[in-house]
Amino acid sequence: MVGNMTSNGTPAIRTAGLRKSFGETKAVDGIDLEIPPGVVYGVLGPNGAGKSTLIRMLATLLRPDGGSASIFGHDVVGEADRVRRRISVTGQAASVDDALTGTENLILMGRLQGYGRQRARERAAELIAAFDLGHAADRLVSTYSGGMRRRLDIAASMTVTPDLLFLDEPTAGLDPRSRNQVWDIVRALVESGTTILLTTQYLEEADELAGRIAVVDHGRIIAEGPSSELKASVGSATLHVRLRDPGQRPRAGELLTRELGVPVRLAADPARLSAGAGDGARVIQALGALSGESIETVEFAVRQPSLDEVFLTLTGRKAEDAPVREESRA
């Protein structure tokens, strides 16, 4: 019943000119967001872009320097307690207790949320089973793998199902299998009605999970929109080819240009070349044309644009680690 109170048009998250500095560093530098309930919203940005700082302010963990932010209509500063009743946070660093078992961690959460002893135990058991941790329920968390720890961390956030969940880089450092599990979990959570704001450094992940994406750099939103639009603005996937014989590259280039209808890019490695590949059927034709002229490829791949390429397109420069100060911004 709590979950449906949001259908009256109040956004799950609304920010206006939100700002936070640490000394000289403008970690978040004027962010405006309006996110409706019931969606997965992706915040995409490189190291130091201000993603965690943004989440910490929205989750009432950090006081903004300026601007405003509200969660389901409640101000994050003035009504922090009401905000806390609606949200959960799974921070970038796993916030589970290494010195306890998985089950004990979840009982701890349940009790602190207000469940009685018995109900806290039941809830812990339910979540352990649902999040595929049954085999390790009674093991110390310090013995968990990264993926298990992440799942436990998310489970701990769901002891009481929140209306809004913050996930700060939920798949950083996970192998593909664990990453897929986390993706499945995210999809299940949003299906249950929980709004999710997740941060990531991978365009692929934002694309996979989020309906809308904000690209953040140096504390500012540099692009925002549905993931399809964003990708279209960046350009579509690219076909990468490596030839056995670098001498055949000129001819291979001609063939790819002909079949794909776009100019090819020649890589620094004399055996490699690439070209935009929007259409799968034409990619297959193009590869067919190469083998038709006995041009042997040792490797080929179709890749989505990387975050680096997104950045290059959106800003005309590479994504850097450290944020620049105000004066070096164009």
Place this chain on the structure above:
Amino acid sequence: MTSSTPRVADPVLAAVSVRERPPRASALSATVTHLWRGAMAFKHFPAQLIDMMLLPIIFLLLFTYMFGGAFAGSTQEYLQFFLPGIAVQSVILMTVYTGTAINTDINKGVFDRFRTLPFWQPAAIAGNLLGDVVRYVIALSVTIGLGLLLGFRPGGGLPGVLAAMAVLIVFGFSVSWIFAAIGVVASVPERVSGTSMIVIYPLVFTSNIFVQPDTMPSWTQTLVQLNPISHAATASRALMHGTAGFWDVMGALIISAAITVVFAPLAVRLYRNKNAR
């Protein structure tokens, strides 16, 4: 490719579709939960019990046999004087655990998670401090037990010893708020014990735990008399030997209350504001 991946989505959907919100945990239940958390951690790592017992044993043996003869003429005589005093130090050394535990939580992000939960926040500190009471009892039992084996004969008998233990537990509880505050402020857990020792050892050595200040110059005597640890040691001695007057005990209790009144709100405020700015 994904066929080997267990399908977690469906059970997860079932588990999170439960939309119930229990009433807010009471302050007491939140505190008891934190106490339980400490007890579980202790259960998983019982080896810390050995650390806790070793320190008081080493100090007791070291001082009794190294300095006893020099300070009091005979080790037996010194033990009668020294044991109630070193019991204070045994307790004080245990107060560091809370600061370290709180700091570890802050650094690991457990603290962030707690802060978004709707329970009475000081419970996180209070639960830890109550857990420390168990440590005080262990440290005191080891110290006094070994003392009895070595020839300590308390004139106050069992009631005197128990009363002294009670006063020292109150004193330890108050002092642990200081280290809880240090635990909130310190950058890493290792710094907590370092900083705490810098506070503890000067205070311990400028107290009357080891020698009576009679023979000292008058300014040192004043220093010793102002030292809260001296008051705790005086109460401990008087109670164990059955010579306690009203003010011997009240002195220690008043000091404990004063420390708590200053440092408990400070620690809680620092904790609540940590990282918020």
